[in-house]
Amino acid sequence: MLNDGKPQIHVFICFSLIYLVVEVEDNSLAVHLFMLSGASLPMQCKRFPLSFTALLFSGFAMSLLLSNSAYAARSSETLYNSYCIACHMNGVAGAPKFGNKADWQPRIEKGIDTLLKDATNGFKAMPPKGLCSNCSEDELRGAIQYMIDNSSSN
Known part of the structure; x- marks a missing residue:
């Protein structure tokens, strides 16, 4: 849309009582925040240079791409050492201890x-996916098998 010869992009996002307007204008990104309530509150606005915004979003996008490729390469041992170890090393809240055949046999x-x-x-006390929200079913199965394999011979 054009306004006085200046290109503008408006994005409207509404979260319950918060109304967010994002505008691209004059080589900057403006974020306006409105509160939708009975009282009229002053609008909050923050302006960012587009170069900074592009850098921020490109960095975020790159981190997603890299992290998704990293997930594919995670080994069962890596997952255990990153997530499972917090509880399974010492048997926190009744978790079967790593390397303890008696804990794991049942x-x-x-x-x-x-x-x-x-x-x-x-x-019981274990949160879903052991707080590894981005673990696939195969990765979880591998981490469980890793703990079993390292506990069944002791």
Whole structure:
């Protein structure tokens, strides 16, 4: 849209009582914040140079691309050391301890599919996916198998 010969882009986003307007104008990005309530509140506005905004968004996009490719390469040991170790190293809140055959044997008898379902949905004090929200089912299965393999011979 053109206004006095200046190109503008408007994006309107509404979150319950917060109304956000993003405009691109005069080589800058303006973010306006309105509060939708009975009282009229002053509008808050923050302006960013487009070069900064492009850098910020391109950095964010690059981090997503790199992190998604990194997820594909995560090993079961890496996942254990990044997420599972917090509770399974010392048996926090009843978690079976890594390397402890007695802790793991009753769970092994339930079968890997039951353990995977419990890990995915959360079980007792364990949060869903052990707080690894971006772990795939295969990655979770691998981390569980890694803990079993390192606990069944001790």
